[in-house]
Amino acid sequence: MEAAKLFSASNLDVYRGNRLVLSNIELSLNEGEVVALVGPNGSGKTTLLESCAGMHRMTSGKVEWRDDNGVVRIIRDFEGRRKRLPPMGLTLQMDGICGDETIEERLSTALSISGRAPSSSDLNQMLSAWGLDHRAVDPTAQLSGGLRRRLAVLCGLSPAVMSANPRAILLDEPSEGLDESARGLLVNWMRALAAQGHGILIATHDPEMIAASDRIVSVLEDGTLSSETQDCLAFAGELPDPCPAIEPNPLASHLRWAFRMEVRNPIDTISRLLPALISLLLIHTFVGEKEILASGNDFLAALIIAPAFISVLVAPALIKRYAEADCGRWWSALLGPMHRISSSFIGASLILPLPLIYISWLILGDTAPAETSQDVLESIWIIGLSLIDVSIAAAAVHLLVSDLHRSNAAAASLLLLILVWPFIELTDALTIILNDGMTFGLGMEEPFTMILLASLTSVLIWLVAVFLPDV
């Protein structure tokens, strides 16, 4: 009887740069087999492996995966359809690990995304097998290259190790950087997983890995494939027992991960707070009461909103974290079409605009008309909330720019100019509040309408920046 397919890629054409790297590819991975992708450097092994995970746009063809219910779904196709992968394991060539996460956290995250809830003894057992248990609470940035690679490989294998259901595992150059004992362990675990019905696809040059596979698929120079089967003589090792299943919630895992990274190393908060506070202090120092009174309430309104507005325009630290060792691509593969949406929210400044706008008001509001001061104090939070919308839109624009191969060389600020519109709306709204007090009417000249319009403009910008790139 033919083994069931875990995933298949059919009629696949994929370009990298201007070069057609994969041409009319047909590839599938069955339960219980280890498949080695081989070929010279630049032949397209990594592209093929990553395309199977839905990570690349294709000019023809489709990739389909089977889920735990036996339903086969298109994960990505040439018409731009994209869905989230079913639970699986993935190790990228560049590890995909952010240096701020601890070893235990990383393993736990890889498992929770795939719908597993390991106990600390489960985690410890796996880390111990790979010689990482003594570093469990260390940040991965402190690991040597070899230990980091061990962790990346373990995170790729663990969703299958901890699962009783067949899983597909994709490993890109897994043995690269591993010492002899770790390579031996990898071979033993791969064979044991295959014996349990899991499927493993590895891109490799390593003869030891190739010898441990059941099928060798060669990527040829013209971008096509040739395939041959072989009898594998490698021994299966002993695996830890599977752990309980939970409903996978990658978005919650993503949010938890981002929160932990920021708490541990609050670069996002600092990089937003600092320019805002500097601008506020400069305004306070150099713009006197006379100038404000002479220029009117619209000037005062702009000064009050400016520091918080500056803070929301700053590029999210999340993008820097994503850039580290392909971390963002790992998340993108596992979150699928939700990655951009999720990242635009968790990369935005969701808290700072509110305290910043109140601090601005407390420092600069002395010159405001006394009769409307109380109104401003009671209603300025609505403007702060609208600035959070602006921040989410700004994060989406930054993410759009980060799609570029050399995103550090791209001037994202040019696209952020568009956020001047909501800033103008909010300034006008605050001017009216300063002049006449807050009202909640829905007329065009009402402050509430203007704030609403600023938020709607931000939502529109967010929609375009989030959905256009992935259509």
Add this chain to the structure above:
Amino acid sequence: MFGIVVISRKHVGWAFTGLGSLGAIITAILSYTYAPGVDPEAWKAPEAYRILFWHVPFAWTSFVAFTILFIGSIAWYARRKEWGWRLVATGSDLGLLFGLGVVISGPIWGAAEWGVPWDWGDLRLNTYALLTGVALFIVLSRRSQPDGINTRDTLSTVGLFGFALVPITALATTLYRERHPGVIIVRSEDSGLDPEISRVLLIGVLSFSLLMIGLSILTELSYRLRAELVELQQRLDEVVH
């Protein structure tokens, strides 16, 4: 045969560019020597209005360039057409050039007439500035990023981003407080515009249109030749390796 076609296109491009440039210079001269002054009672800086003879043609040609960018972005985004990408490249280059003309000449007039160089509440000025920003982003990114499908996908998305957002958000936010003046300076009975001013303006628009056509031909041709060069280099790479 192919060589002749390329050479003749190049000559046509240069001819249009030369004629257009000459016309632009003549427009500038006529704006001082032939076009009448405007009512000094009605305007704060009546002499400054003469910048309009370049400002309006700049606006017209940049609008055409942004439209080329938009069409190219759609063609690449939807069907990955090579000609679409060449239009993106051409449209962004020319959009930047003529857009800068608008956003430089506009504030010069604004500073003289309004007393402030920039009005954030102004629909047209801001829209052109934002679209010029988008064009500048695409031009800089095309130079800094490796050429390939992914880069083109992202930049064509940015082209669409600009077009999808700028007019809509601009309209949504400034519909009811536009400050930009109309083009009417002095009305005559039949045309609505002083005939001498109309004539100079027409010469300006025609000249800038010729300049735009010439530069479009030359820019598109240079990108076509560059694409051929890249293809030949890739073949050479394969031979070397």
